[in-house]
Amino acid sequence: MKANLPKPLTSLIDSIDGVENIDNTLIRSIVESHKFQAEVFSEFELFDHCSSKSYGRKLIFENEKFKMLLMSWAPGDFTAIHNHGYTEWGCVCAFGELTHRLYSFDNNDLKIIDKSPILEGKIAAVNGELIHLMGNTGNKNVATLHIYGANVNRQNASENSSIYLPEFNKIITTSGAAFLNPDKETVLSEMPFFAADKELLSDYYNLVSTYYERNKAFEALKTLEAKLQ
Numbered sequence: 001m002k003a004n005l006p007k008p009l010t011s012l013i014d015s016i017d018g019v020e021n022i023d024n025t026l027i028r029s030i031v032e033s034h035k036f037q038a039e040v041f042s043e044f045e046l047f048d049h050c051s052s053k054s055y056g057r058k059l060i061f062e063n064e065k066f067k068m069l070l071m072s073w074a075p076g077d078f079t080a081i082h083n084h085g086y087t088e089w090g091c092v093c094a095f096g097e098l099t100h101r102l103y104s105f106d107n108n109d110l111k112i113i114d115k116s117p118i119l120e121g122k123i124a125a126v127n128g129e130l131i132h133l134m135g136n137t138g139n140k141n142v143a144t145l146h147i148y149g150a151n152v153n154r155q156n157a158s159e160n161s162s163i164y165l166p167e168f169n170k171i172i173t174t175s176g177a178a179f180l181n182p183d184k185e186t187v188l189s190e191m192p193f194f195a196a197d198k199e200l201l202s203d204y205y206n207l208v209s210t211y212y213e214r215n216k217a218f219e220a221l222k223t224l225e226a227k228l229q
Contacts (some may be wrong), residue, residue, distance in 0.1 A: 008040050021151050022089050024125040029099035031093055031123055038095035044070035047141045054078055054180040054211045066149030073142045076210035078135030082178035085160035088150040090126035094118045096142030103131040114201050164176055165219040180211050201227050
């Protein structure tokens, strides 16, 4: 798999594999040292993804230590609110500006704690406990490089990710993807969840409504609208 990749990517993979124990500070330093341009990842772009997928997601490389993906964000594309499962270290490298939300979840209460965007050129840290949502409210396509890893070897570090879905009144765990309205085959388990924070629900509705409208999934929007009454 690695042999078919562009040289800048094989160099990055070798740099990561060459370190025994990695944390978020180190992975950020490794990625920064490679000074990537978006063009390196053009063959992995997926802006014309199926409309039922809420963003483009393409695997670049995976081994027992980490996985590397390119996410493609057409205007209106968004993730669900999610964490990253077994991920011990990782990062997101942005090739354009994206809308971003950070959340806390305590005693079954989900709240927004930050609304700062991810700026072009920024490398943001990721681990399993991070709960966030990201997407594209602009009018241009944006790509992001994602790396998820663990020092205890796992085939899929982002497995067992939790996705918080107030429009369906549930939290699900998945095999890694953070799509809105996930495919049933990616769902590992689910439990009831009833979000009540009006600020969160109003903000979430404004961000994800484009996806549900383009897929004519009006019941999900109606559920959110009812919660805002």
